[in-house]
Amino acid sequence: MARPSLPPPRRQNFWNRHRMLAVGLGIVGFWVFVALFAPLLTPYAPNVPDMSARLAVPSLQHLLGTDEYGRDLLTRIFFGARLSVFIAVASTLAAGVIGVPVGIYAGYRGGLAGEALMRVMDVFLAFPSLVLALAIGAAIGPGLTGELLAITLVSVPTFARQAYAGTAATKHLPFVESARAAGAGAGRLIGRHLLPNMFGPLLVISTLNLGFAVLTGASLSFIGLGVPLPTAEWGSMVSDGSQYLVSGQWWMSLFPGLAIMTIVFAFNLVGDGLRDLADPSMRRSRSLSDAV
């Protein structure tokens, strides 16, 4: 007797269901690869002028053209990727390392000190983020230190708030209470119960913050608060190229900006994708306001 057959279960591939995440991870992977292996990927040096090749149009020799000193643009974009990825990762890590403990302390212990810490975070949030980053960058002066410090300080409150909200939401849940009743100390409660439960949202915030850090870093560098010349940095490359826009050397601004856009776009895709993974009921809407 033939059994009535059910339609075959629709087994959707994970990557098919999360196409945005896959595309985002692919682009991020590309840039990380470029950043790691920049010297191996190009025959040119990023900072060596070659006056015979000044302002060359994109060709087979210089795929993306050259700049006003004859330096290969693709090479400089590759080396710029190192700086951008480094700034994004370092400032986001630093912001997490500072912000998360602050948030957990304030959420777990509370009290006057916790309250005061969160009010300090509120003060930083009262500034529009780019304005604060510019003010910090300008106070410290151009250079990597100022740029890293500016982006980190602007990002800390985001992490602190998330950790604070996560701690406050979980610390009275039954499984935490029971762990406490079983004699777990504060360290164990935080390390084994609170932190793992916050991991998803924190990962999402970190990813989106990577994109924010690249954009903010590029903006600082565009204004003139980035790493000093001749180091290749995407923001200052766009700024250099802008002087040659009207005379027809469009590639000098176009390509570094495209690099900034693709990597920020990819971080946003990954952030949105992770958010959907962590909580499918949460729609993608909030991520955009966080990213800007």
Added chain:
Amino acid sequence: MDAGLPLPSITARPEGRGPPILTYVLRRILMMVPVILGVFVVAFLLARVIPANPALMVVGQQSTAAEVHAEELALGLNLPLWLQMWHFLLAALHGNFGMSIVTGQPVLTDLAQRFPATVELTVASVVIAVAVALPLGILSALYKDSWIDWLAHVIALTGVSMPLFWLGLLLIMVFYSALHIAPAPLGDLSVLYTQPPPITHILVLDALLEGQWAVFWSALRHLILPALALSTGTISVLTRMLRASMLDVMRHDYIRTARAKGASAWRVYMVHTLRNALVPVVTIFGLQLGYLLGGAVLVETVFNWPGVGSYVTSAILASDYAPVEVFALLSAVLYSVINLCVDVVNAAIDPRITYF
């Protein structure tokens, strides 16, 4: 990111209970005071971080040690830090925010002169953003998961991922260098025209009010590209918020009821859904202002727009810190006040919000 004050919670409130809205407003203003004080402290401390000696900056590199010392005394740099901070606060409360080294004018005067141009740019960008985001957000909610929705999502994601300064340069590249449609990115008016006598100080409006059509047209043409560049982030955020909010509202029973009683699709979507969906969008709108203030610095720099943003950039490049400090301080204050207003308006129009 909001100003960090707790949003009113949305819960059902029994009729006639709960404190009146005035109490809520007063509470919010009181809670804003420490934040604003904190903003002052941060701005003050930032100005003390600068490696350069401010006194030396004022008197110049060629001056003698005695002159520098005299200027240090005049600026109060020998006083203890907390006393300096107190003087800074007192002076600020009297509207004295220090001098710009570059222009030689009080910073507040400079900022006030340049503020209308920034308002003009920002308002224009908001107008563009609403004109684009409203239809885009509505369509992507109504045709969820269709190609329109997908396109809107890609536009929104691209919009937040693009560096504003780069987008501005792209627009110049295409519309000025290549197509010769747009005017040169050199400010808000062609050099052929003189500024009309100020009425509102908003150039486009003044030209219009005085019937100077040629000036109006020139000002409008100069305004479009920078406003477009500045609007992209807002377009993205508004589109996505409106979509999410529309979808949220469409799930409610009263929408089904409206449909069941035979209301037209237009009425169901544009009246019942959209009106309710706009409430959270208005909140996001206030938060967008901070983003626009930061973006204005970049966009104005690219287009040589005579607003506060390009003023701040040129101050940064000249190591003139007072304008940067005051700009950061005043934008934080403005940002907090706007968000307060948005919350109050929301609390006033939404009866479900309790004032705690």
